[in-house]
Amino acid sequence: MEGGDRGSPAAEAGNWYANSPEDVAAAFAVDPAVGLSAARAAESPSRDGPNALPEEKPEPGRRRCLDQYRSYMPRLAPAAAQIAAAALECRSETGTVLTTAGFDSKQMNLAMLVEFVLAVLVTQTDVFQRLLGTTPLDLRQFAWALVPAVALPALWELGKLIARRRGHVA
Known part of the structure; x- marks a missing residue:
């Protein structure tokens, strides 16, 4: 992943949710006050997929x-x-x-x-x-x-x- 590694101890242990917001921002090399640049936000869906949850099929x-x-x-x-x-x-x-x-x-x-x-x-x-x-x-x-x-x-x-x-x- 560009701009930082996701190698924090919590992320490596599968407990990504245990990271502090500061650790997440540092891992992604993002300033929370500014956010992603337009270029980085535009390339993210092509690299990581759409920013959406998969649709569930309705149960018959x-x-x-x-x-x-x-x-x-x-x-x-x-x-x-x-x-x-x-x-x-x-x-x-x-x-x-x-x-x-x-x-x-x-x-x-x-x-x-x-x-x-x-x-x-x-x-x-x-x-x-x-x-x-x-x-x-x-x-x-x-x-x-x-x-x-x-x-x-x-x-x-x-x-x-x-x-x-x-x-x-x-």
Whole structure:
């Protein structure tokens, strides 16, 4: 390097950050009050590369969604929704829950609402993300996380429909 050696003990030990500003200025032969000359500043990028950090590639959405499930907490949100669906579905072997009578229980309705709100909070708020180690999800990724919770009752209802058509009593 022109104008000085980088051979200070801290730099040689890999602890470049331990150097004092005066040591750094001396190593680069620069007067901090004046700075680099125009000529030296112009040649620096061609010799040392651009004065910029490399750009990081954005993480693909599918990877962010899968990373969400590395900790146990995000797995609980769809599981809690499936448990709520199971509680609704277990009321009858053949009767559908897709009627207003399926939602007569205030406690069940409140529990489902609270579970949904908590699922949104866990995946969308910075406080819970830092606390639980989760990553933010966009609307599309959140919708994919709800697929199992929606698929379970749909399959259950299909099974009940088949049971009703075979003649089982409700």
